[in-house]
Amino acid sequence: MSFSTIATFENPIDAHLLRVELENAGFTVYIADENLIGVQPLFSNAIGGVKVQVPTEQKEDAILHINNLNEEQKKDTRCPQCESTKIQFNFKSSRSGKSLLSHFIALITFTHPLYVRRVNRCLDCNFEFSNKKA
Numbered sequence: 805m806s807f808s809t810i811a812t813f814e815n816p817i818d819a820h821l822l823r824v825e826l827e828n829a830g831f832t833v834y835i836a837d838e839n840l841i842g843v844q845p846l847f848s849n850a851i852g853g854v855k856v857q858v859p860t861e862q863k864e865d866a867i868l869h870i871n872n873l874n875e876e877q878k879k880d881t882r883c884p885q886c887e888s889t890k891i892q893f894n895f896k897s898s899r900s901g902k903s904l905l906s907h908f909i910a911l912i913t914f915t916h917p918l919y920v921r922r923v924n925r926c927l928d929c930n931f932e933f934s935n936k937k938a
């Protein structure tokens with residue numbers, strides 16, 4: 805059985821969230837390069853991230869399923885400040901203190917930032933808010 809990569813993530817947790825979603829929908833799912841990145845997160849970009857793979861014959865159906873999930877999420881999401889629906893999802897924010905510290909340490913040690921906060925960002929008022937539903 806040959807597998808095709810349908811999504812990649814910087815960390816194994818996000819990959820497993822998608823795996824659970826796909827398995828609930830009846831797909832066979834394989835996670836590749838999870839352990840290497842778990843042990844050495846700095847390799848994530850070099851080897852292309854944690855890969856979510858499905859059997860090649862299920863590839864198109866799985867991609868359609870993911871697109872439908874994303875559409876449902878986008879329909880329900882509004883900016884808490886201005887009620888706009890123009891939202892940029894999974895934006896890498898550097899506004900939190902932890903992110904700034906991580907970027908600063910990466911800068912002076914010539915490494916990659918270990919912590920990046922992902923948020924949704926309103927494209928109308930630039931307000932950043934959590935990905936998680938309250």
Ligand SMILES: [Zn+2]
Binds near residue numbers: 884888927928931
């Ligand atoms: Zn807004």
